[in-house]
Amino acid sequence: MAFISSGYNPDKPMENRITDIGPRHFDEFLPPVIKKNKGKWAYHEILEPGILLHVADSGDKVYTVRVGAARLMSISHIREICDIADKYCGGHLRFTTRNNVEFMVGTEDEAKALKKELNGRKFAGGSHKFPVGGTGAGVTNIVHTQGWVHCHTPATDASGTVKATMDAVFEEFTNMRLPAPVRIAMACCLNMCGAVHCSDIAILGIHRKPPMIDHEHLDNMCEVPLAVAACPTGAIRPTKTDFQGKQVATVAVKQERCMFCGNCYTMCPSMPLADKEGDGIAIMVGGKISNRITRPAFSKVVVPFIPNEPPRWPSMTKVIKKILDAYSKDARKYERLGDWANRIGWERFFEKCDLEFSHHLIDDFRDPAYYTWRQTTQFKF
Amino acid sequence: MAKHKTPLLDQLESGPWPSFVSDIKQECENRAKNAKGVDYQIPADCPDDLLGVLEMSYVDGETHWKHGGIVGVFGYGGGVIGRYCDQPEMFPGVAHFHTVRVNQPSGLYYTTEFLRQLCDLWELRGSGLTNMHGSTGDIVLLGTTTPQLEEIFYELTHKLNNDLGGSGSNLRTPSCCLGQSRCEFACIDTQQLCFDLTNTYQDELHRPAFPYKFKFKVDGCPNGCVAAIARSDFSIIGTWRDEIRIDQKAVAAYVGGEIKPNAGAHAGRDWGKFDIQKEVVDRCPSGCMRYEGGKLEINNKECVRCMHCINTMPRALKIGNDRGASILCGAKAPILDGPQMSSLLIPFIKVEEPYDEIKEVIENIWDWWMEEGKNRERLGETMKRLSFQKLLEVTNQKADARHVREPRHNPYIFWKEEEVTGGWQRDIADYRKKHQK
Numbered sequence: 015m016a017f018i019s020s021g022y023n024p025d026k027p028m029e030n031r032i033t034d035i036g037p038r039h040f041d042e043f044l045p046p047v048i049k050k051n052k053g054k055w056a057y058h059e060i061l062e063p064g065i066l067l068h069v070a071d072s073g074d075k076v077y078t079v080r081v082g083a084a085r086l087m088s089i090s091h092i093r094e095i096c097d098i099a100d101k102y103c104g105g106h107l108r109f110t111t112r113n114n115v116e117f118m119v120g121t122e123d124e125a126k127a128l129k130k131e132l133n134g135r136k137f138a139g140g141s142h143k144f145p146v147g148g149t150g151a152g153v154t155n156i157v158h159t160q161g162w163v164h165c166h167t168p169a170t171d172a173s174g175t176v177k178a179t180m181d182a183v184f185e186e187f188t189n190m191r192l193p194a195p196v197r198i199a200m201a202c203c204l205n206m207c208g209a210v211h212c213s214d215i216a217i218l219g220i221h222r223k224p225p226m227i228d229h230e231h232l233d234n235m236c237e238v239p240l241a242v243a244a245c246p247t248g249a250i251r252p253t254k255t256d257f258q259g260k261q262v263a264t265v266a267v268k269q270e271r272c273m274f275c276g277n278c279y280t281m282c283p284s285m286p287l288a289d290k291e292g293d294g295i296a297i298m299v300g301g302k303i304s305n306r307i308t309r310p311a312f313s314k315v316v317v318p319f320i321p322n323e324p325p326r327w328p329s330m331t332k333v334i335k336k337i338l339d340a341y342s343k344d345a346r347k348y349e350r351l352g353d354w355a356n357r358i359g360w361e362r363f364f365e366k367c368d369l370e371f372s373h374h375l376i377d378d379f380r381d382p383a384y385y386t387w388r389q390t391t392q393f394k395f
Numbered sequence: 396m397a398k399h400k401t402p403l404l405d406q407l408e409s410g411p412w413p414s415f416v417s418d419i420k421q422e423c424e425n426r427a428k429n430a431k432g433v434d435y436q437i438p439a440d441c442p443d444d445l446l447g448v449l450e451m452s453y454v455d456g457e458t459h460w461k462h463g464g465i466v467g468v469f470g471y472g473g474g475v476i477g478r479y480c481d482q483p484e485m486f487p488g489v490a491h492f493h494t495v496r497v498n499q500p501s502g503l504y505y506t507t508e509f510l511r512q513l514c515d516l517w518e519l520r521g522s523g524l525t526n527m528h529g530s531t532g533d534i535v536l537l538g539t540t541t542p543q544l545e546e547i548f549y550e551l552t553h554k555l556n557n558d559l560g561g562s563g564s565n566l567r568t569p570s571c572c573l574g575q576s577r578c579e580f581a582c583i584d585t586q587q588l589c590f591d592l593t594n595t596y597q598d599e600l601h602r603p604a605f606p607y608k609f610k611f612k613v614d615g616c617p618n619g620c621v622a623a624i625a626r627s628d629f630s631i632i633g634t635w636r637d638e639i640r641i642d643q644k645a646v647a648a649y650v651g652g653e654i655k656p657n658a659g660a661h662a663g664r665d666w667g668k669f670d671i672q673k674e675v676v677d678r679c680p681s682g683c684m685r686y687e688g689g690k691l692e693i694n695n696k697e698c699v700r701c702m703h704c705i706n707t708m709p710r711a712l713k714i715g716n717d718r719g720a721s722i723l724c725g726a727k728a729p730i731l732d733g734p735q736m737s738s739l740l741i742p743f744i745k746v747e748e749p750y751d752e753i754k755e756v757i758e759n760i761w762d763w764w765m766e767e768g769k770n771r772e773r774l775g776e777t778m779k780r781l782s783f784q785k786l787l788e789v790t791n792q793k794a795d796a797r798h799v800r801e802p803r804h805n806p807y808i809f810w811k812e813e814e815v816t817g818g819w820q821r822d823i824a825d826y827r828k829k830h831q832k
Contacts, residue, residue, distance in 0.1 A: 015434060015435060015436065016434060017436070017542075018434060018436060018519070018546075019546065020545075020546040020547075020549040020550045020553070021549055021550075021553065022545045022546055022548075022549035024545065027469045027470075027545070028469075030553075031469075031470075031552075032552035032553060033470060033471070033552070033558075033601070034558065034597035034598065034601060035552060035556065035557070035558045035597075036498060036558050036590070036593050036594040036597055037498035037499060037500050037501070037557055037558060037590070037593060038500050038509070038555075038556060038557050039500075039590060040500045040501040040502050040504060040576075040586045040590060042500075042506070042509075043500050043504040043505050043506050043509065044502075044504050044576060045504070048504070048576050048577055052575050052576050052584075053575040053581075053584065055575070055577060055578060055579040056579060056710075057579055057658070057709045057710045058578075058579060058658055058709060059655065059658045059659050060658055060659040060660055060662070061659065062662075063663065068577055068578075068579075076577070078577075082412065082413060083413055083527070084412075084413045084414070084415040084418060085526050085527060085528065086415040086418070086419075086524065086525075086526055086537070087415075087418060087524070087525050087526070087527050088418045088419060088421060088422035088442070088523055088524055088525070089422065089514035089517055089518055089523045089524075089525065090418070090421050090422050090425050090523070091418050091421070092510055092513075092514050092525065092527070093511065093514055095510075096507035096510050096511055096514075099507050100507050105506055105507045105508065106504065106505070106506060106507070107504075107505055107507070107510075108502065108503050108504040108505065108573070109503040109505075109527055109528060110503070111503070111532075111570075111572065111620055111621050111622075113527065113528070115527075137408070137413070137414055137417035137418065137421065138408075138417055138420070138421065139405075139408025139409065139414050139416070139417035139420075140408065140409055140410075141408060141409065141410055141411060141412060141413055141414040141417060142411050142412065142413055143413055144413075145411060145412065145413065149660070150657075150658075150659065150660030150661065150662070150663070151657075151660050151661045151663070151664075152663070157530065158530075159530060160526075161458075162449055162452035162453070162458050162459070162460075163445070163449060163537075164460060164478060164492065164494065164537060164538075165458060165460060166458060166460045166461060166462045166463065166478070167458075168458050171449075171452065171453070173415045174404075174407055174453070177407050177410070177412055177414060177415060177416075178407070178410075180412035181410030181411060181412045184410075184411045184412055187412075189663045190659075190660055190661060190662055190663035190664075191661075191663035191664040192664075195660075201728075204729055204730055205728065205730050206728035206729060206730070206734075207530045207728075208530050209530065209622060209625060209626045209728050210728075211625065211728050211729060211734035212622065212624075212625035212626075212734075212736070240770075243770070244771075246731040246732065275729075275730055275731065277730060277731055279462070283461070283462035283463075288457045288458055289456075289457065290455060290456030290457055291456075293456060293457070301625075303619040303622045303624060303625050304617070304618050304619050304702070305617035305618070305619065305624075305699075305700075305701050305702060306617075306618065306701050306702050306703045306706060307678055307680055307701055307703045308680065310619070310624050310625060310736055312734050312736070322456050324403055324452075324453040324456070325403040325404060325406045325407050325453055326406060326407070347661065347666050347674065348674065348678060348703070348707075379733060380732070380733065382733055
């Protein structure tokens with residue numbers, strides 16, 4: 015391997031340097047029919063799962079074929095997407111905010127032919143490369159985080175749990191038979207880079223063991239005051255300890271106060287908390303972002319812990335399937351998962367989903383906790 | 396032949412959903428074959444080693460990535476996430492595995508020409524693996540080595556005419572829904588606003604000067620496809636303040652079954668004949684609709700713009716013409732003080748270039764938050780700590796009943812001295828003249 019210079023001169027880093035130019039202007043990337051009719055779209059229709067029609071005031075039509083994708087994507091795969099877009103879409107395509115890919119064509123026949131072709135393309139291992147779907151009242155693609163592929167704080171993997179879940183609910187991706195859209199999200203620790211806090215169903219990696227303390231290196235690797243300040247419950251204090259006959263500056267953790275957020279580890283690498291037995295998954299449900307009918311809502315924890323079971327997390331997918339099936343059977347048209355649970359009551363939700371309610375599910379974190387307790391005699395037997 | 400045995404990951408190749416394992420394996424093969432004779436600038440077997448280290452995590456149940464690492468490009472304090480493997484001897488191809496965040500185009504439209512250029516760059520100087528896209532919206536180029544960072548940045552800016560995104564305690568890459576480009580519900584040009592804000596605040600995006608991260612997200616309507624209300628410190632959500640436009644003929648067509656309700660979104664199940672009373676009028680959260688004598692009436696003054704009727708009958712009902720945005724502040728995920736949704740600050744603001752009015756609000760908030768915010772405190776937490784009233788004060792907004800879901804439950808009002816007749820200075824001697832000890 016010979017080093018290939020881009021033109022950058024390390025001795026003169028400011029020479030010809032271009033900075034602060036921002037992204038390319040989106041106009042450069044819009045397909046002609048989109049550019050022409052921007053701001054003048056009249057209506058849309060989902061013709062069949064995965065195929066959308068948008069009609070402009072001008073009468074122009076654009077047909078969109080939506081396909082699922084793993085957001086961890088190789089350049090080989092992106093090049094294949096480009097080949098398809100070059101062949102059918104004049105060299106244009108777009109991604110959705112939920113990691114789907116959209117191919118836009120001019121006629122319904124082209125869209126249907128493209129759907130067939132896309133559904134026919136498979137990876138060597140047998141899975142779809144471009145499953146068409148993700149529209150309307152169904153399950154669309156999962157927004158998620160990095161997990162064991164790239165992150166330093168995860169309590170589980172992201173790509174694997176997502177693949178296992180989407181395999182389990184695949185029929186709902188290619189159909190539109192649920193009462194309302196179901197948005198599933200995945201975050202591999204409490205930082206929630208995947209923002210699962212407002213999803214119909216959320217898969218969340220959690221830790222359950224307090225951090226270990228690497229006394230040997232802590233003082234060199236961390237700023238003790240930052241580690242102390244990082245703890246939301248004040249469980250960490252500075253201290254000194256004997257390490258191999260030498261006094262070292264370090265921290266002490268009041269373990270019973272730990273809420274396993276991992277914020278100390280983010281600030282101080284000498285306080286790792288990942289652990290095979292301690293880590294696993296919590297399931298949250300009933301969040302939403304849309305203002306449709308009801309207000310946006312937070313997800314609620316309904317299963318406090320499921321052990322990590324790589325590679326396919328069968329206990330986790332079983333729980334998700336159970337919740338989805340109960341919702342599908344019982345909810346009214348247009349009712350989001352959380353609205354359904356609110357209507358029937360959460361005591362019924364646990365019954366209908368065949369989930370156990372335990373003390374872990376009662377909020378005890380600061381003021382908002384009180385507002386989740388029941389201050390009424392209205393409840394169901 | 397695979398470099399590492401991955402029996403656990405191999406089980407993720409079956410099943411219908413696209414397998415990231417199969418995709419990584421495809422990249423391994425293509426790099427091994429190297430049909431184009433690329434002089435790879437980082438180890439060619441980098442994706443193989445990624446599978447290897449991931450398999451190890453699947454066995455161990457623990458991650459093998461070390462905590463951070465301060466790497467980046469000259470003059471920027473964000474855009475690159477340093478990452479090192481904690482088993483570099485076993486997996487030298489991913490010993491360094493830094494991520495490069497590339498600022499995505501608003502609305503996520505691409506030409507294949509641009510994507511192919513990006514692929515070529517990442518084939519030569521990176522792992523060949525990406526995220527399309529990261530949670531905040533960036534194009535994420537996953538895995539390269541330190542010596543490549545400046546080279547990648549140089550090519551990105553010189554050849555692709557594109558900049559890095561944000562990371563760390565700075566403005567994160569703003570993002571938006573596709574807006575008016577292909578959606579009839581969009582009340583504002585989300586793409587242009589997002590692009591403009593991104594470029595106006597390049598300094599804040601690249602050079603961390605904030606207490607913590609700060610996110611802008613722009614949604615075109617209250618449906619919220621980019622999750623602004625849940626995921627951004629400064630949420631801009633398109634809305635209107637006049638009347639929903641009604642096409643009574645199209646209403647009749649929905650009632651008569653000539654047009655599929657909800658744009659066909661429920662077509663996969665037999666929900667029975669469309670019932671406008673039950674499915675639209677009775678579902679209206681503010682009860683502002685009436686259907687009588689074949690005519691739909693909306694009392695627009697009472698409408699809360701939830702979008703349900705418009706979503707259900709998009710050919711009959713259209714957003715109003717007097718359009719702008721609501722601005723809400725303070726959303727974040729749970730770390731540390733629990734999850735927060737954005738709270739309404741400005742019920743309606745016009746969204747017109749050069750967006751000076753919006754920028755004034757942003758800059759007032761930043762001035763306050765940079766002064767008062769604690770280290771690693773998100774705006775929403777500063778608001779909770781110092782009060783919503785303070786946010787109103789620094790943004791020069793007058794309190795409005797729309798700011799609350801309901802008035803306060805306690806009478807512990809922090810009166811200010813100037814609000815109380817006669818002020819607070821009193822003489823105890825005068826008091827004692829009237830009141831014995």
